[in-house]
Amino acid sequence: MRIATFNVNGIKARYQTVSDWLREDAPDVAVLQEIKSLDDAFPREMAEDAGYELHTHGQKGFNGVALLSKTPLEDVTRGLPGEEVDDQARYIEGTVIGEGGAVRICGLYLPNGNPAPGPKYDYKLAWMARLEARARELLAAEEPFLMCGDYNVLPEDIDVARPEVMATDALMLPPTRAAWRRLVNLGLTEAFRVRHPGQPGHYSYWDYQAGAWDRNHGLRIDHFLLSPAVADRMTACTIQSELRGREKPSDHVPVWLTLDG
């Protein structure tokens, strides 16, 4: 089973890019972030014509996540538990049944948090605490799961081209990294780094500005975290960086996870 996470930066602007990508690269499950669309405004035929079941959790103008699956998803839920009122659409879960068993897929768009300090950064850290609580629940239930998406977290200095420029950024401030480590230290596996230990220069995002792509001034902020049973099934994790060089790209590229069965 091949699962891809992709921050598309606007599903309407990315119509052709995502349509072509689904047909050419054909993930079994596609986990999308920043659809920037209401549920009713998502171009459903893009998914359905390519052979996907579509589940969205959208809002007007900003944020928004979606799950696309070649096989039916079970128990799709929207929103991250832990806050009574959360008007930001950043989280969706669904269970896919593969040959190797069921996997709970958690798609997330973690808040950027800039400027830090400030209310946006407070919201980011609170959101990370809620995500940790959700991971604890799934671990306690012994449910095989993965959490993937745009984490807006730079786990280590090798995940950014120029760490000194980003030192005070919400994506890598010490409290951000501490919250990330608490999550990983629950016993989760960060798929890409485990498959490519110590290798710098692998990014999943390049700013549209200042020739960031041409200079490879990128960030690795799109991640897969795997529960132990899912980590045991991992056979590959790769970043599809070539998509960033194509016409009318998103500022992010897909990250892929391959599971045995």
Place this chain on the structure above:
DNA sequence: ATGGTCGTTTAACGA
């Protein structure tokens, strides 16, 4: 040192 680019939606705001 500064500004630079997109997307959504049309005046800024978010990233």
